[in-house]
Amino acid sequence: MSFIVEHGPALAIAVPLMAAFATPLISRAGGRLRELWAVLCLAATLVIVVMLSMDVLSSGVRVYALGASIPSLTSPGGFPIRIVLEVDAMSAMMGLISVSIALLVCIYSTQYMKKYQGLDKFYALLLMITSAMLGLVFTGDLFNMFVFLELLSVSSGALVAFYMGRGEPAEAAFKYVIISATGALMVLLAVCFLYGQYNLLSIGALAGVMQFTFLDKIALVLLVSAFALKCGAVPLHMWVSDAYGEAPVPVTAVLVVVSQASLYALFRVSFTLYGAMATISVIGWAMIILGILSMFIGVTLAMMQRDIKRLMAYHAISQTGYMLLGVGVGLAVIGDVGALSSYGMTAIEGGLFHVINHAMYKGLLFLTAGAIIYRTGTRDLNKLGGLAHAMPVTTCFFIIGMLSIAGLPPFNGFSSKIMIYESVFMFSPVLSIIAILVSILTLASFVKVFQSAFLGPKRREYKDVKEVPVAMLIAMGILAFFIILFGLLPDLAVQWLIEPAAKALLNQLNYVGVIV
Amino acid sequence: MISLPFLAVMVIISIGLSAVIFRRNLVKIVMGTSIIASAINLFLVSLGYREGGVAPIFTGAPRLEMVLPTPQALTLTSIVIDLAVTAMMLSFAIIIYRHYGSLDSRKRRLRE
Amino acid sequence: MIGLLKTGAGFWNPLVWVAAFFVTALAVYIIRSRGVKKYRPGTGQTMPFFSGNRPPEDGIKSGNMYWGFFEALKRYYKWMKRLHTGIVNDYVFMFVLVMVLLMAAVTLGGLL
Numbered sequence: 001m002s003f004i005v006e007h008g009p010a011l012a013i014a015v016p017l018m019a020a021f022a023t024p025l026i027s028r029a030g031g032r033l034r035e036l037w038a039v040l041c042l043a044a045t046l047v048i049v050v051m052l053s054m055d056v057l058s059s060g061v062r063v064y065a066l067g068a069s070i071p072s073l074t075s076p077g078g079f080p081i082r083i084v085l086e087v088d089a090m091s092a093m094m095g096l097i098s099v100s101i102a103l104l105v106c107i108y109s110t111q112y113m114k115k116y117q118g119l120d121k122f123y124a125l126l127l128m129i130t131s132a133m134l135g136l137v138f139t140g141d142l143f144n145m146f147v148f149l150e151l152l153s154v155s156s157g158a159l160v161a162f163y164m165g166r167g168e169p170a171e172a173a174f175k176y177v178i179i180s181a182t183g184a185l186m187v188l189l190a191v192c193f194l195y196g197q198y199n200l201l202s203i204g205a206l207a208g209v210m211q212f213t214f215l216d217k218i219a220l221v222l223l224v225s226a227f228a229l230k231c232g233a234v235p236l237h238m239w240v241s242d243a244y245g246e247a248p249v250p251v252t253a254v255l256v257v258v259s260q261a262s263l264y265a266l267f268r269v270s271f272t273l274y275g276a277m278a279t280i281s282v283i284g285w286a287m288i289i290l291g292i293l294s295m296f297i298g299v300t301l302a303m304m305q306r307d308i309k310r311l312m313a314y315h316a317i318s319q320t321g322y323m324l325l326g327v328g329v330g331l332a333v334i335g336d337v338g339a340l341s342s343y344g345m346t347a348i349e350g351g352l353f354h355v356i357n358h359a360m361y362k363g364l365l366f367l368t369a370g371a372i373i374y375r376t377g378t379r380d381l382n383k384l385g386g387l388a389h390a391m392p393v394t395t396c397f398f399i400i401g402m403l404s405i406a407g408l409p410p411f412n413g414f415s416s417k418i419m420i421y422e423s424v425f426m427f428s429p430v431l432s433i434i435a436i437l438v439s440i441l442t443l444a445s446f447v448k449v450f451q452s453a454f455l456g457p458k459r460r461e462y463k464d465v466k467e468v469p470v471a472m473l474i475a476m477g478i479l480a481f482f483i484i485l486f487g488l489l490p491d492l493a494v495q496w497l498i499e500p501a502a503k504a505l506l507n508q509l510n511y512v513g514v515i516v
Numbered sequence: 517m518i519s520l521p522f523l524a525v526m527v528i529i530s531i532g533l534s535a536v537i538f539r540r541n542l543v544k545i546v547m548g549t550s551i552i553a554s555a556i557n558l559f560l561v562s563l564g565y566r567e568g569g570v571a572p573i574f575t576g577a578p579r580l581e582m583v584l585p586t587p588q589a590l591t592l593t594s595i596v597i598d599l600a601v602t603a604m605m606l607s608f609a610i611i612i613y614r615h616y617g618s619l620d621s622r623k624r625r626l627r628e
Numbered sequence: 629m630i631g632l633l634k635t636g637a638g639f640w641n642p643l644v645w646v647a648a649f650f651v652t653a654l655a656v657y658i659i660r661s662r663g664v665k666k667y668r669p670g671t672g673q674t675m676p677f678f679s680g681n682r683p684p685e686d687g688i689k690s691g692n693m694y695w696g697f698f699e700a701l702k703r704y705y706k707w708m709k710r711l712h713t714g715i716v717n718d719y720v721f722m723f724v725l726v727m728v729l730l731m732a733a734v735t736l737g738g739l740l
Contacts, residue, residue: 143590143593147593154604158604161608164611168626170608170615171612173608174542175716175719177604178545178546178549179723181605182536182549182552183723189529189559192563195587201586217734217735220734221727221730225726225727235725235726236723236726238712238722242714245626279738282737297708300701300704301712303694304698304705347636381690382689410642414642415640418633418635419636423635426636449690452690452693488642490631490633491630491631533724536717536720537717537720540717622715625714627713627714628709
């Protein structure tokens with residue numbers, strides 16, 4: 001038991017990676033064994049990450065030096081060497097949400113992808129995406145972050161192009177991989193600048209000796225814009241609708257969490273690496289402006305879409321704007337102690353809570369869209385209609401997701417949105433009013449989807465549509481259960497998960513002190 | 517004054533970025549990405565140079581000053597990653613050509 | 629107490645909200661059940677209302693909704709459609725543009 005906790009960071013990355021390489025061998029023995037193997041490996045990873053998170057939330061940052069004789073030997077002789085994995089409360093929160101969504105998507109895709117071929121590669125790549133996400137959030141080393149970022153973009157790009165019968169998925173995947181490769185190369189350039197000056201690669205060690213010269217500012221700009229590109233902030237958002245729209249539905253639900261992992265990297269660089277810079281509030285204001293643009297442009301472009309998955313992809317851009325707005329307000333007032341304690345902390349907590357809530361309700365909405373596509377075979381909203389008669393459980397889950405994304409009580413969207421509204425209002429009322437307006441437009445566009453797809457009389461061409469299989473209903477049901485749970489008891493989530501994460505982001509000295 | 521390798525790196529990165537932004541052929545866009553990656557590999561290797569140092573692989577070394585070995589390890593990792601990404605992008609270009617019949621980036625079906 | 633979330637400027641208790649919702653729903657149900665039953669299925673009561681016009685034959689599609697909203701924001705939507713070309717070169721150009729703007733902001737913001 002303590003073996004798992006002590007070697008937890010490395011085990012959590014290694015287990016899905018080795019399982020991914022073993023999947024094509026195991027799938028020789030049959031399809032059922034392959035799916036069972038994937039689900040069991042992801043469940044084992046979830047157990048490891050849960051135990052690691054409970055330990056980190058109770059006793060502080062856990063550090064792991066790869067290749068050392070004991071795991072906590074990060075600086076033998078006073079100089080930090082070796083690749084260091086460093087797990088604090090924020091990493092634990094992101095790791096939990098990554099593995100949970102990956103496990104639920106794997107359960108869902110046992111039924112959804114049944115009639116396609118090449119499924120051994122699908123499950124291998126899904127396990128590799130999980131490993132790369134965990135590597136990205138658990139690492140404490142900048143070059144290691146670049147390696148896992150590239151691994152993430154390669155494996156998710158391969159899955160975006162899974163349907164090879166049409167040309168559009170390959171085009172979407174080409175655009176996605178070009179954009180991701182360019183962004184990651186800019187990250188590597190920034191790492192080169194930092195390494196050239198200080199001869200260090202660990203984030204904690206760099207934060208201790210950084211002197212914020214002009215080259216450091218160039219490196220900051222490169223890092224921030226590359227990570228904003230990967231998470232889909234406007235005006236760098238144009239790949240999101242293509243990639244999310246043409247990927248298979250389970251892969252889209254995982255791509256949402258991949259974007260949140262890049263958001264984590266953005267916060268880690270701004271708060272922990274450059275947190276002591278005197279003019280960091282410029283980056284905070286940049287995040288606020290990106291957030292406002294994303295919210296507004298995302299939702300207005302979503303209202304005019306005809307394709308159900310592209311519509312939900314634009315809503316993902318819009319909700320990312322909420323997270324950027326919340327954390328940007330916190331970063332903009334980070335120097336002012338009074339404002340930080342009164343509303344800055346709540347703004348950061350609202351933004352981080354929104355990350356978890358968004359992964360859950362966006363995953364649920366994409367899975368219900370997948371249920372519609374599975375039964376009717378079409379994605380066009382103009383052709384759908386009257387499905388609520390035949391699929392009542394899916395309709396119920398869609399209503400839960402729709403009310404949650406619009407921010408209506410008592411679901412979890414409201415809990416995080418009210419934290420963002422009230423704290424941003426104390427910073428600047430105009431931003432809060434724009435946020436509320438975007439919420440109303442979100443509800444309007446989802447009412448349009450609900451009316452087109454579910455309401456209305458039964459149509460002739462869908463008369464033998466039944467309810468979806470049980471595995472898909474289980475995955476959607478678990479997500480809906482957690483949405484209602486976080487909506488009815490939000491203070492438990494905030495007290496046990498979000499507040500430690502926000503404190504860990506702001507507490508730079510704790511992160512640095514474990515390394516040197 | 518900026519030393520020559522760093523200046524060359526900046527020039528090659530701008531050449532690569534302009535290839536990605538201004539070229540229409542999909543294969544040339546992939547080549548642009550590869551050029552940027554080569555420039556950054558050059559930057560990494562040239563960061564480790566120390567004046568008058570020998571290669572860091574000796575047991576009984578002729579001198580004690582050696583060039584830094586860490587950037588060489590980083591460069592090897594980066595070369596391998598760039599190889600995998602380029603291979604994947606070129607295979608996507610082949611699939612696009614098989615379905616659409618052209619490699620022009622302006623002849624696209626997914627817009628807005 | 630459990631269920632109480634302290635936001636920056638106040639608090640929010642979803643359990644009290646759910647209880648109030650059920651009490652209100654009960655009151656609404658009791659008041660409505662004492663009224664006159666006027667629902668006759670199969671008559672013109674169940675057809676959608678089109679201000680006296682005839683409804684279209686194959687139902688209301690999603691493209692017909694929110695016509696007034698889209699008509700009022702026609703110029704904005706035309707500008708957005710022109711901006712979202714779908715060409716990958718423009719995507720990277722936007723990235724470089726944002727990087728240049730951010731660099732200008734960080735340099736000038738540091739001098740203020």
